[in-house]
Amino acid sequence: MNINPYCADLAAQRAEPEHYLKDVGDQWRTPDALFWGINAMFGPITLDLFADADNAKCDSYYTAEDNALTQDWSERL
Numbered sequence: 001m002n003i004n005p006y007c008a009d010l011a012a013q014r015a016e017p018e019h020y021l022k023d024v025g026d027q028w029r030t031p032d033a034l035f036w037g038i039n040a041m042f043g044p045i046t047l048d049l050f051a052d053a054d055n056a057k058c059d060s061y062y063t064a065e066d067n068a069l070t071q072d073w074s075e076r077l
Contacts, residue, residue: 007064029055047076 003011030050035057039045049068051061060076062068 003065004067010064030057047073049073 030048046058048056048058048061052063
């Protein structure tokens with residue numbers, strides 16, 4: 001399997017016992033203010049495009065490995 005460099009860095013960060021908040025492992029998530037702002041205007045939101053099993057804000061979500069920007073969201077909305 002060919003893993004992209006971002007996902008490789010993300011996996012390495014997650015494997016470390018600690019890291020700085022600004023590191024790559026903390027960037028792959030939908031920010032709370034963005035999620036709740038969009039949810040208030042257009043919600044309810046049912047698909048989190050930038051998440052993992054630990055920080056997903058919806059039951060349906062895409063991980064960094066899934067790469068939401070290359071997916072057909074229509075089946076999951």
